[in-house]
Structure formats: structure tokens, C-alpha cells
Amino acid sequence: MHVILLIVAGLVLWPILHVSKRLKDKVICRNCGSIGRTVVISPSNFWVELLLWCSGLLPGVVYTLWCNHAAYNACARCHARDIVPVDSPVGQKLAAEHSTDVTPGVQATRQ
Numbered sequence: 001m002h003v004i005l006l007i008v009a010g011l012v013l014w015p016i017l018h019v020s021k022r023l024k025d026k027v028i029c030r031n032c033g034s035i036g037r038t039v040v041i042s043p044s045n046f047w048v049e050l051l052l053w054c055s056g057l058l059p060g061v062v063y064t065l066w067c068n069h070a071a072y073n074a075c076a077r078c079h080a081r082d083i084v085p086v087d088s089p090v091g092q093k094l095a096a097e098h099s100t101d102v103t104p105g106v107q108a109t110r111q
């Protein structure tokens with residue numbers, strides 16, 4: 001009974017706790033110059049999370065909340081955190097410096 005309750009609680013709470021932090025706007029990476037969407041980098045490990053959820057509700061919730069708090073947006077190409085919105089003055093300057101194609105999904109190249 002206890003295990004079933006934990007599984008049900010995990011199934012209900014997991015989507016709520018894993019709220020996506022992904023940015024909607026296009027960004028340019030200061031590290032590699034690529035333009036595009038971001039990826040969310042999280043320190044979470046599925047097996048650790050599963051183990052903690054199975055060991056009790058509180059450890060699972062705490063671990064999931066910590067992972068969600070520690071997650072960050074990064075460049076989809078090099079996973080650097082140093083990204084700026086393309087439509088910002090700094091982003092436009094970087095895009096001009098890298099002479100990039102701003103078509104969505106196209107990776108930029110250095111010259």
C-alpha cells in the first residue's frame with residue numbers, strides 16, 4: 001500500500017516539479033557564436049531520482065526541487081551558460097561579429 005501511494009504521488013508531482021525553464025527567445029552564444037534556442041541543463045540523474053522517490057516521498061521531492069532549481073539554460077551547441085538574447089543590443093553586435101545566419105535551427109560558424 002505504501003509503495004502504491006508513493007508511485008501515485010510521484011506520478012502526480014513529477015510533472016509539476018519538472019517545470020520547463022527553457023527560454024522561448026532565440027539567443028546567441030558568446031562562446032561559440034551559434035544562434036538558436038537553448039537547452040536546459042539539469043544535474044538530475046534518473047536513477048538517483050527514482051531511488052530517492054522509492055525511498056520516501058520527502059527525499060524524492062527535495063532532490064527533484066533541487067535539480068529544478070539548479071537547472072539552467074545553455075547553448076544548444078556547446079552547453080555554455082554565456083548566452084544573450086539575439087534581439088538585445090549585445091546580441092545584435094555579437095551576431096554581426098560572427099556574420100551568422102539567423103535562420104532558426106541553423107548553426108553559426110566562425111570566420
Ligand SMILES: [Zn+2]
Pocket residue numbers: 029030031032033034075076077078079080
Ligand atoms: Zn555555444
